[in-house]
Amino acid sequence: MVQIAPSILSANFANLWAHVAQVEAAGAEMLHIDVMDGHFVPNITIGPLVVQALRDKSRMTFDVHLMITNPDQFIGEFVKAGADIISVHAEACTHLHRTLQTIRNHGIKAAVALNPATPLTVIEYVLPYLDMVLLMTVNPGFGGQRFIPEMVEKIERLNTWRRERKLNFTIQVDGGINQETAPLVVKAGADILVAGSYIFGAADISTAIRSLRERCG
Numbered sequence: 001m002v003q004i005a006p007s008i009l010s011a012n013f014a015n016l017w018a019h020v021a022q023v024e025a026a027g028a029e030m031l032h033i034d035v036m037d038g039h040f041v042p043n044i045t046i047g048p049l050v051v052q053a054l055r056d057k058s059r060m061t062f063d064v065h066l067m068i069t070n071p072d073q074f075i076g077e078f079v080k081a082g083a084d085i086i087s088v089h090a091e092a093c094t095h096l097h098r099t100l101q102t103i104r105n106h107g108i109k110a111a112v113a114l115n116p117a118t119p120l121t122v123i124e125y126v127l128p129y130l131d132m133v134l135l136m137t138v139n140p141g142f143g144g145q146r147f148i149p150e151m152v153e154k155i156e157r158l159n160t161w162r163r164e165r166k167l168n169f170t171i172q173v174d175g176g177i178n179q180e181t182a183p184l185v186v187k188a189g190a191d192i193l194v195a196g197s198y199i200f201g202a203a204d205i206s207t208a209i210r211s212l213r214e215r216c217g
């Protein structure tokens with residue numbers, strides 16, 4: 001069964017908990033938290049203080065997507081704030097294997113995110129150390145962008161690697177997910193759909209989440 005991870009990037013920051021509470025009530029499995037530093041990506045969002053504030057209220061799995069340079073510096077802070085899964089970008093890690101071990105040594109799940117232009121081969125030798133792979137289907141930095149269609153083949157290839165090598169990581173996709181793109185990525189092998197503007201921009205959040213599940217059923 002596909003899991004839905006609403007991205008708070010498109011939530012109403014002036015009324016954040018009220019908006020997040022709606023996705024929790026609608027049965028979203030994960031909350032996708034986009035952390036941007038203005039260096040790795042051309043945008044700035046939130047840090048551990050906001051994660052902690054939401055953690056005090058929510059029981060969802062907190063999936064923290066770090067779009068920051070030098071992520072090692074902040075892993076401990078985000079674990080303390082309540083992260084259950086941390087994704088680091090392969091493009092931002094000089095010692096990716098070490099970084100993944102650091103995340104797991106904190107007792108939480110480790111994931112790697114790949115930009116659309118980054119080949120799968122950069123993670124080939126760390127696949128056994130991963131709980132999840134996050135394939136970006138837009139260039140990171142902003143919500144509401146168009147899905148890049150070439151990413152469907154990338155998802156299929158990663159799914160084939162997973163099957164052939166008998167590995168257990170989940171495949172998450174992030175960017176431009178809506179009613180049209182969701183069935184394509186799920187058919188290709190995605191297990192977890194991140195969706196920001198499609199869910200938080202909808203007139204009815206619970207209908208939007210249900211429609212994503214039904215389109216992939």
Ligand SMILES: O=C(CO)[C@H](O)[C@H](O)COP(=O)(O)O
Pocket residue numbers: 007009010032034065067138139140141142143144145174175176177194195196197198
């Ligand atoms: O990581 C991200 C952007 O860098 C967001 O998670 C992603 O863009 C979600 O937004 P949308 O569903 O509107 O594309």
Ligand SMILES: [Fe+2]
Pocket residue numbers: 007032033034065174194
């Ligand atoms: Fe994200």
